[in-house]
Amino acid sequence: MRIDILTCVPNLLDSFFAHSILKRAQQGGFVEVMVHDIRDYSVNKHRTIDDYAFGGGAGMVLQIEPIARCIRGLQKERDYDEIIYLTPDGELMQQHMVNQLSLKGNIMMLCGHYKGVDQRVRDLFITKEVSIGDYVLSGGELAAAVLSDAIIRLLPGVLNDETSALTDSFQDNLLAPPVYTRPADFEGHIVPEILMSGHEARIEEWRYEQSIERTKQRRPDLLKP
Template structure:
């Protein structure tokens, strides 16, 4: 996979792209990450990327020319990548969307600043508008980093254990079960006996119940759209009735 980012502040990505899982993914050549300052594609001698909005109003608006020129320059063999606009008005980003994007060969993220984008960028250049939540950031860079991290970790071989992303919270439709490690007794706080039993069937049963319980308590909205097994439905009823 190749991921390109267009930003006026490419230095913001240096630490994130050069650390941890994203660094390892590049070393394995599973993903290529690049950041371009789209000011390089401005059309006047002052390298201007923004201008006053027609009709008046506060703030400055990103001009269409630099972003159109940059996307066209980065498109391989004339094939435009999936172009993602980071915007608080966009579709709410989810794990399902991350899984969808992880199947692409080329992604290109547009990170804006100032008051907003010229509407022609939305209408004729981008394929997706994404938001990471109902709040406003100074620019799209931090949001793009978040999405890129969540997508890259889903690529085969990146995490070392390909089962890890399958069992993550939201990937199954529910929140993940609790985890414990050594020591078994820390300051009187003990690991549940079932996890020390060696009985894998009971351990999986416990994990299923804990995952369902945590989701019911913290994010009951997630249970509306997922299909539960008969066993899960029975346990959910116990939770609702306070008998679990």
């Protein structure tokens, strides 16, 4: 997979992709992540990429010209399965969406900033609009990082134990069950005996029951048909 991220503040993403699982995924050749500075595609010597909104109002708007030049330049090099715009008014990011995106080959992500992008960018180039929650951030960089992380960890070979991702919360509309590690006894708080029994079938049954109970208590909406 290749992920191209378009942003006007590329340094915000440097550290995120330089550590832990995301770093190993790139080093292992499972994914290539490229961050592009929209200012490099500015149409003037001052590298300006924003302007006042037609009709007035507070805040600046990202111009269409530098974004169009960047997108079209990348499209000359490869075909993209999705061109995603990270925006608060997009489709709410959920696990089933991430699962589908993890099957793609090439994905482009556009990070909004200021009051957003010229609507014509969305009309002409964007194939999918995604929100990571009902709140507003300073820009789409954090949202792009969150979406990238969720996708990359699902790629075959990225996690040491590939079954780990299949037992995460939301994969089957259930929250994950509680987990424990050593010591078995911490100040009188004991790990459930079933988990130390070695009886695999009974352990899986216990975990499933715990998942259902936790989902009922914390996210009953997930159990609705």
